[in-house]
Amino acid sequence: MTAPREFHVVNHSVPRGDGIAKVTGSAMYASDMVVDHMAWAKVLRSPFARAQILSIDALQAKRAPGVIDILTGDTLAGLSPYYGHGVKDHPLLAIGQVRFVGEPVAAVIAEDELAAQEALGEIFVEYGELTPVLDVDSALAQGAPLVHEKDYADGAFRGFNDFPGAAGNICQAVHVEWGDADAALASAAHVVEGEFYFPMVYAYAMEPYVAIADYNPRGRLTVYSSAQHPFMVRHDLASVFGLPLNSVRVIVPYVGGGYGSKSYTKIEPLVAACSWKAGRPVKLQLSVEEAFLTTRGDDARVRIRTAVDAQGRLVARQATIHMNTGAYAENSPMVCRKASNRIIGPYRIPNVKIDCLAVYTNTVPASSYRGLGAAQVTFPGESQMEELAEKLGCDPVEFRLQNLAESGESIHPGMRPIDADVPGDVREAARLLHAGRPLAPGHGRSVCCSCSDAGAHPVTLAMVQVYADGSVSVLSGSTEIGQGSHTVLAQIAAEEMGIPFEKVRLVGGDTAVTLFERSTGASRTTTLMGRAVLEACREAIAQCKTMAADVWGVPAELLIEERGGVRCADTRLTWFEILERYFQMEGCSIIGRAYLRKAGDLDLIPVFWEIGVVGAEIALDRETGKISLDTLVTIGDVGLAINPAMTEGQDLGAATMGLGAGLFEELIYDGQQLINGTMLEYRVPRFSDLAPNIRMKLVQNRDGVGPYGAKGGGEGAVNPISPCMANALYQATGARIRTLPLTPERVWKALQCVKSQQVKTKAPAGA
Amino acid sequence: MNIAFTLNEKPASIEIEPRETLAEVLRLRCRLTGVKISCESQVCGSCTVLVDALPVSGCTYLAYEVRGKCVTTIEGLADEAGCLHPLQQAFLDQFAFQCGFCTPGMILAAKAFLDEKLHDRRDEKAAEPRQITDAEIIEHMNGNLCRCTGYLPILKAIRQAVTQLQRLGEQS
Numbered sequence: 001m002t003a004p005r006e007f008h009v010v011n012h013s014v015p016r017g018d019g020i021a022k023v024t025g026s027a028m029y030a031s032d033m034v035v036d037h038m039a040w041a042k043v044l045r046s047p048f049a050r051a052q053i054l055s056i057d058a059l060q061a062k063r064a065p066g067v068i069d070i071l072t073g074d075t076l077a078g079l080s081p082y083y084g085h086g087v088k089d090h091p092l093l094a095i096g097q098v099r100f101v102g103e104p105v106a107a108v109i110a111e112d113e114l115a116a117q118e119a120l121g122e123i124f125v126e127y128g129e130l131t132p133v134l135d136v137d138s139a140l141a142q143g144a145p146l147v148h149e150k151d152y153a154d155g156a157f158r159g160f161n162d163f164p165g166a167a168g169n170i171c172q173a174v175h176v177e178w179g180d181a182d183a184a185l186a187s188a189a190h191v192v193e194g195e196f197y198f199p200m201v202y203a204y205a206m207e208p209y210v211a212i213a214d215y216n217p218r219g220r221l222t223v224y225s226s227a228q229h230p231f232m233v234r235h236d237l238a239s240v241f242g243l244p245l246n247s248v249r250v251i252v253p254y255v256g257g258g259y260g261s262k263s264y265t266k267i268e269p270l271v272a273a274c275s276w277k278a279g280r281p282v283k284l285q286l287s288v289e290e291a292f293l294t295t296r297g298d299d300a301r302v303r304i305r306t307a308v309d310a311q312g313r314l315v316a317r318q319a320t321i322h323m324n325t326g327a328y329a330e331n332s333p334m335v336c337r338k339a340s341n342r343i344i345g346p347y348r349i350p351n352v353k354i355d356c357l358a359v360y361t362n363t364v365p366a367s368s369y370r371g372l373g374a375a376q377v378t379f380p381g382e383s384q385m386e387e388l389a390e391k392l393g394c395d396p397v398e399f400r401l402q403n404l405a406e407s408g409e410s411i412h413p414g415m416r417p418i419d420a421d422v423p424g425d426v427r428e429a430a431r432l433l434h435a436g437r438p439l440a441p442g443h444g445r446s447v448c449c450s451c452s453d454a455g456a457h458p459v460t461l462a463m464v465q466v467y468a469d470g471s472v473s474v475l476s477g478s479t480e481i482g483q484g485s486h487t488v489l490a491q492i493a494a495e496e497m498g499i500p501f502e503k504v505r506l507v508g509g510d511t512a513v514t515l516f517e518r519s520t521g522a523s524r525t526t527t528l529m530g531r532a533v534l535e536a537c538r539e540a541i542a543q544c545k546t547m548a549a550d551v552w553g554v555p556a557e558l559l560i561e562e563r564g565g566v567r568c569a570d571t572r573l574t575w576f577e578i579l580e581r582y583f584q585m586e587g588c589s590i591i592g593r594a595y596l597r598k599a600g601d602l603d604l605i606p607v608f609w610e611i612g613v614v615g616a617e618i619a620l621d622r623e624t625g626k627i628s629l630d631t632l633v634t635i636g637d638v639g640l641a642i643n644p645a646m647t648e649g650q651d652l653g654a655a656t657m658g659l660g661a662g663l664f665e666e667l668i669y670d671g672q673q674l675i676n677g678t679m680l681e682y683r684v685p686r687f688s689d690l691a692p693n694i695r696m697k698l699v700q701n702r703d704g705v706g707p708y709g710a711k712g713g714g715e716g717a718v719n720p721i722s723p724c725m726a727n728a729l730y731q732a733t734g735a736r737i738r739t740l741p742l743t744p745e746r747v748w749k750a751l752q753c754v755k756s757q758q759v760k761t762k763a764p765a766g767a
Numbered sequence: 768m769n770i771a772f773t774l775n776e777k778p779a780s781i782e783i784e785p786r787e788t789l790a791e792v793l794r795l796r797c798r799l800t801g802v803k804i805s806c807e808s809q810v811c812g813s814c815t816v817l818v819d820a821l822p823v824s825g826c827t828y829l830a831y832e833v834r835g836k837c838v839t840t841i842e843g844l845a846d847e848a849g850c851l852h853p854l855q856q857a858f859l860d861q862f863a864f865q866c867g868f869c870t871p872g873m874i875l876a877a878k879a880f881l882d883e884k885l886h887d888r889r890d891e892k893a894a895e896p897r898q899i900t901d902a903e904i905i906e907h908m909n910g911n912l913c914r915c916t917g918y919l920p921i922l923k924a925i926r927q928a929v930t931q932l933q934r935l936g937e938q939s
Contacts, residue, residue: 015859022867023855023874025801025841032800204914206805206813206868256803256868257914288806482866482915645862649916653865656917679806679912687909690918 008563009494010708011700013645014501017487018254018480027254030226031210031285038212039068041274041284042116044106044123045293046098049132049362049672050145053096053105053125061108061122066115069278070123071107076273083236083269085155087171089148090328090365092240092269098127099147099327100362101672102293104270109278113285132362132672136301136322139169139359147327147360171325172333172358174340178413179351184316188307192387196380197739198722199666200299200324202677203369204684207256208291213272214281215241221272222249228262228479229519234511236265237272252509258481259657260368261295263521264331292677296667297369298323298335298358300376304343306384312392314349314403321356321377323366330367332358338453339373341412342719345381346422346451346611347403348411363669368521370657374452374719378612379740382448382723386730396727397430397447404449407703415453416604419703419711422449425613425635432633432695433615442622443630444732447615448720454712455607456522460596461515462532464493465507466540467589468579472497474536476508477517478529483714484646485525489533491642492707496537497575498564515593523610523712526642528602530707532594540592544575547582601705608704611637612716614655616724617693620732625748627663627725629691636697639704639711648696650714655721660685662722664741772833774799775843783830790814790825793840801841801871805912812911815872816840822879841871844878853935854878854928863924865915873911877925880907885932899929 021027058070073081073095081095082088094105106123110116133139133147147169185191211225221241227233230250237248255262267284274282286294304319321339325332336358343354369375389396401423410417429447439445463475474493480486490504497504508514517529541561548566549556551573560567565574573581579588596602615633620626634651641647664683668676676682702709722740730736735750771780774797783792793799793816803813807826814825817839818832844852854874857863864870884899904925913921 013862016862018867019859020851022864022870023841023851023858024845025799025871027867028800029803029868031804032794204912206803206811206866206912206914208805255866256805257866259914482864482868484865649862649865649920652917652919653915657914678808679810680808684912684914685917686912687905687918687922690905690922694919 007495009491009501010642011640011644013643014487014491016484016646017490017506029207029254029256030212030224030252031207031256033212033224033253034283035212035214035281037280039109039111039278039280039282040113040116041107041109041271041282042113042120043104043284043290044120046094046101046103046105048098048127048129049101049134050130051098052128052130053094053098054128055126056106057124058106061119064115064119064122066111067119068109068111068280071109071274071277075277079273080240080242082152083240083265084329085232085236085264086331086333087152087329088155089152090330092273100364101674102364103327107270107274109274109282133169134361134363134669134672136324136359136361139361144169147362169360170357171329171360172336174337174356176340176354177352181316181318181351181353184351185305185307185318188315189310190388190391191305191307192384192391193305194380194384194738196302196304196383198300198376198379199661199740201297201369201661201665202292202667202682203259203261203297204682205257205259205261208288209262209267209286209294210284211268211271212281212283213268213275215272215275217279219243220247222251223268223272224251224253225268226255226262227252227266227268228255228258228481228521229264230479230509230511231477231516232519233265233268237268240269241272241276249510249512252479255479255481259370260372260521263368263519266294289678292674293364295330295367296326296364298325298332298366298376300339302377302380304380304384306388308388308392312394312399312402314347316351317344317349318353319343321354323356323358323376324361324363325358326361326363326365328365330365332366335368335373339377341453342374342451343377343381344411344451345378346405346411346418346449348405348409362672364674370654371715371718372522374450375658375661375722378448378450378719379722379726382720383726383738386446386727397426400426400449416606416609418609420609420611420637421699421701422451422611425449425611425637425699428697429613429615429633429635432697433617433631442620442732443617444728444730445615445617446724446727446731447613448724448727450612450716450719452610452715453606454522454610454715455524455527456519458528458596458598458602458607459516459518460528460532461517461594462529462536463515463591463593464533464536464540465589465591466497466575466579468576468583468586470499470574470576471503471505472499473505473507474533475514476506476529476533477511477514478525479509479520481520483525483650484643485520485529487646488526488642489529492530492533493537496534523715524607525712526710527608527704527706527712528596530642530710531705532596534707535594536592539594540590541575543590543592544578548573548578551578551581608706608711610712610716612719613637614717614720614724616721616728618725618728618732620729622751625744625751627729627742627747629659629689631693632691633695634717635699636713636716637699638713639706639709640700640702641698642710644698647698647713651696651717652694654714654717656685658718658721659689662725662741664743666741770831770834772835773837775839785831787830788826789816789823789828789830789833792830793825799840799842803868803871805868810912812876813869813872815875815911817875817879820879820882822876839875841874844874853931854924857924857927857931861920861924861927863916863920869911869913873913873921876908876911877928881929881932885936
């Protein structure tokens with residue numbers, strides 16, 4: 001905990017730095033951009049889940065009006081067409097074989113979008129259909145066809161390529177174990193066991209994937225993209241085209257939503273290859289229907305057992321998690337790894353045995369999705385906490401409190417001890433949820449929590465440029481995806497430099513301008529980039545102090561730092577006056593910089609524990625099985641909220657996204673075909689799903705490694721909401737549902753089951 | 768073909784293909800990129816623009832249909848001096864957006880609703896001043912999706928704008 005400090009800019013809800021641009025329509029997104037001499041691409045997609053490409057006849061398409069060129073998998077000579085940060089299994093266009101319905105098979109490059117679209121019908125592909133593997137069980141069956149029949153090179157990022165090679169259709173296997181779970185389960189007072197299913201979901205970032213690429217034959221590549229992680233995209237592009245990093249420039253303007261779905265490389269290598277082929281800048285704008293066929297979240301089947309002793313102490317958790325990774329690895333190996341850690345929750349459990357498989361199938365590739373594996377495993381974990389509380393005959397909140405790790409307590413051997421007050425958070429959520437109100441008929445309540453090893457791998461570099469006129473620029477490689485990084489980082493710089501927020505400008509979204517930032521995800525930006533910006537400001541200030549000592553001709557030790565400047569005896573200079581005097585020239589600027597890496601207090605993983613604590617009261621319509629949210633409680637245990645309004649906004653947004661997967665979101669396959677891949681059929685939360693009662697609370701104990709003790713947020717509340725609703729449904733009706741989403745149909749059926757069991761149990765007594 | 772209409776209170780005359788949608792014409796020919804395209808099926812509301820003060824989905828509305836009509840996009844909301852419309856200010860004040868992709872459509876859908884409701888109220892001066900309820904706002908805004916905010920900040924922004932527009936209405 002840090003000493004109290006008066007804050008001038010941080011911990012205040014200053015208006016968003018990107019606000020005016022976004023409310024006036026002047027904010028530019030990659031989909032809004034055009035460049036001179038630009039051509040357009042459209043993609044021909046596979047109609048089969050698994051097939052050989054026997055031939056592609058594109059002659060007629062190439063002669064179609066307006067068509068410039070056609071790109072196919074057999075016209076990529078000279079490129080290294082496979083990419084991927086974990087494993088390079090993903091060809092930028094199908095090569096010889098297709099692996100899911102919707103996989104890009106060819107691209108038409110034309111003068112305009114319509115010409116490209118029309119020419120797609122003139123490409124004739126002959127396929128040799130193969131038996132696909134469409135779900136995890138058939139992919140794991142003995143003698144199952146292989147989604148990938150060869151081994152691929154590892155992705156080259158340090159900290160990534162530590163995924164053990166797996167066999168068959170197993171993309172990734174993770175084993176987490178401590179204690180002796182089997183023995184503890186055998187001797188426990190109570191054991192609950194169940195099989196749970198978390199659905200395949202689509203993030204629906206409202207701006208679909210888009211990129212403009214300009215490949216210059218003299219060996220330069222510029223790409224405008226809606227990517228969350230521009231530096232990861234740069235790496236993959238450099239690898240595909242054999243270019244040095246300084247020759248690949250990735251520019252990311254405002255991004256219309258990400259939620260993980262725009263993590264890592266998506267369509268950029270394909271668009272860049274189109275530009276390489278056509279000798280022109282090329283834009284590819286996917287439709288939402290195509291975005292459905294680009295990335296989804298991993299669905300997961302979890303077989304899980306949790307055990308307690310007679311005193312109600314958790315003694316063991318054992319689980320087997322099967323995740324459906326789809327046709328390419330993307331980030332699923334990491335989802336698999338994280339799910340294996342996150343299934344523990346924020347509890348002390350002495351005996352743990354978790355096996356998680358990420359399994360290739362011939363479906364749309366799965367990758368990062370907000371929460372990264374946590375929602376899939378929090379649903380079973382927190383459902384079982386409620387089941388155990390019932391077996392023990394105790395209050396579920398009290399049962400959790402008995403088992404929650406305290407701040408400073410270690411729950412995962414070798415990992416950072418818990419840096420949050422989870423028991424306090426849960427108590428507060430329960431207080432806000434119940435608030436002395438009686439429970440109406442058909443209503444149920446529950447408080448659930450999750451605990452995620454967040455922050456990803458800490459490599460974050462930042463610069464601040466301090467100008468002699470009193471303004472400051474922050475040069476940050478974090479992407480503004482709506483989470484508010486541009487505002488929060490500017491607040492931190494303003495706080496440190498002692499200047500008003502309006503004097504700070506964010507410069508970012510361009511790999512040629514800023515230093516490296518590994519990613520914008522895992523809730524890391526405030527914690528890592530925020531801290532890097534703070535340290536860069538401190539470094540600039542240290543330079544200013546040396547200059548002040550020179551200007552005044554006094555030893556630096558005599559200088560006293562004050563907010564915004566330095567004092568020596570009765571004389572005071574601001575940082576900016578120091579620069580002016582030192583350089584004797586107007587318009588100068590200096591650079592302060594910071595390089596964060598996995599060292600010092602960032603050596604212990606995770607960077608921080610992201611806690612999700614949610615309370616929910618549902619209202620059930622028994623006639624239809626429709627659940628609506630009556631009350632939502634969120635607790636944001638964020639160390640320090642740099643911008644409280646935006647932090648609460650993250651909690652509510654995350655909870656609402658979780659509500660979608662909990663109640664109605666699910667991608668549905670009928671055989672090979674995704675059948676509800678349009679916004680007409682895929683139902684996301686609407687205005688009318690808003691809970692009438694919303695209570696949000698921020699907990700600010702300054703216990704994180706980020707600036708001023710801050711920690712990240714934005715992914716916690718997505719995880720516990722679905723078990724909250726399932727538990728609340730059980731409380732209201734006695735129906736325990738272990739498959740999401742809790743659609744009216746599923747709930748109604750479960751209610752009929754409960755009813756018929758009640759009839760059965762009553763029958764003998766009456767007979 | 769050529770179409771003439773009023774675009775953000777200025778006369779416009781534009782050469783179009785008959786098949787082009789209003790969203791395409793506004794984005795590509797007029798470079799008014801505040802009009803966003805997402806679902807392309809009238810589900811999400813991000814392409815909402817006003818045609819004669821009524822909200823339409825620009826993604827499925829032929830540009831041809833606006834001949835002689837008045838089109839308002841988000842770019843036409845702030846006044847000449849750059850002074851924000853009360854709804855724009857309210858969205859800023861209430862943090863009613865994150866990524867901002869739904870925001871132009873959200874603001875325009877809300878504007879159509881408020882213009883209609885507040886106008887109704889002015890017409891019925893003698894009657895009891897009609898309050899605009901949350902339920903009415905939610906019902907009207909249900910055709911606009913936002914994936915970031917969880918909607919509450921948008922509801923708060925619309926409430927704030929209602930209060931301010933009512934105050935302005937009373938003054939005028």
